[in-house]
Amino acid sequence: xxxxxxxxxxxxxxxxxxxxxxxxxxxxxxxxxxxxxxxxxxxxxxxxxxxxxxxxxxxxxxxxxxxxxxxxxxxxxxxxxxxxxxxxxxxxxxxxxxxxxxxxxxxxxxxxxxxxxxxxxxxxxxxxxxxxxxxxxxxxxxxxxxxxxxxxxxxxxxxxxxxxxxxxxxxxxxxxxxxxxxxxxxxxxxxxxxxxxxxxxxxxxxxxxx
Numbered sequence: 314x315x316x317x318x319x320x321x322x323x324x325x326x327x328x329x330x331x332x333x334x335x336x337x338x339x340x341x342x343x344x345x346x347x348x349x350x351x352x353x354x355x356x357x358x359x360x361x362x363x364x365x366x367x368x369x370x371x372x373x374x375x376x377x378x379x380x381x382x383x384x385x386x387x388x389x390x391x392x393x394x395x396x397x398x399x400x401x402x403x404x405x406x407x408x409x410x411x412x413x414x415x416x417x418x419x420x421x422x423x424x425x426x427x428x429x430x431x432x433x434x435x436x437x438x439x440x441x442x443x444x445x446x447x448x449x450x451x452x453x454x455x456x457x458x459x460x461x462x463x464x465x466x467x468x469x470x471x472x473x474x475x476x477x478x479x480x481x482x483x484x485x486x487x488x489x490x491x492x493x494x495x496x497x498x499x500x501x502x503x504x505x506x507x508x509x510x511x512x513x514x515x516x517x518x519x520x521x522x523x
Contacts, residue, residue, distance in 0.1 A: 319357035319366075321393045330368030332376065335388040341396045346406065352393070353411040355450045358382045383449055390457040403463045410458065412469040413451040447471060 323337040344350055359382065370377050372388060397408055424444050451471045458465055 319354065320389055321352065321354050322389045324367050329376070331366065332369045332371050333367035333385075334371045335385060336371075336373065336392050338392050338396045341400055345400060346402075348405075349407045349409065350401070351409045351411065353414075354389070355386060355413045355454070358386045358450075383453065386450060387453045387457065390454065394457050394461045397465060398462050401463065408463070408465045410454070410465055410467050412467055412471045413448055413454055415448050415471060415474050441472065443472065 318340050320333060321338065323334045323339050325332050325334060325337075368378075370380055370385060372380070372385070397403075401408060448471070454467075458467060
């Protein structure tokens with residue numbers, strides 16, 4: 314089952330608009346008693362204002378137009394962590410959190426100043442460390458996970474994703490587009506071959522009649 318809850322916590326429609334509630338996780342009722350739960354969230358928090366699916370954020374009794382997304386992410390994670398401790402029976406349900414998937418929007422982070430993204434990268438970074446270090450979100454995640462009393466298994470993909478700078482979304486998009494082009498060309502060739510074959514059969518039939 315895929316349950317689309319990008320921010321872990323609830324977004325509710327109220328009179329003032331869509332409100333992201335950092336201390337509410339009603340969706341958790343749907344997740345209970347599942348054999349394996351896999352969570353992933355940070356990727357969605359870095360959206361710009363135009364793409365974020367809320368109009369306001371509620372933290373405690375405060376309703377804000379917006380706030381630091383790293384702080385909001387940590388608060389949402391803390392709410393999720395409390396839910397795991399209070400509502401999940403980890404003797405029956407295995408809880409997994411996919412680590413932080415980083416972005417590659419500034420070449421200076423991998424020692425290529427002036428490069429705006431990873432779309433033209435062809436090789437991974439040599440070594441096992443990333444020049445600019447781990448993203449702040451990974452430390453926030455590790456801190457919150459360390460406070461959970463029940464077992465949560467972290468699939469830590471952050472460093473691997475960082476050094477494989479060439480394998481961002483653009484990389485897979487290029488593969489998909491190339492596969493699409495190859496498929497179109499193959500289909501076109503097969504269509505032409507089929508036409509040629511039919512034409513040859515018609516010529517053969519006419520010769521037999523003569």
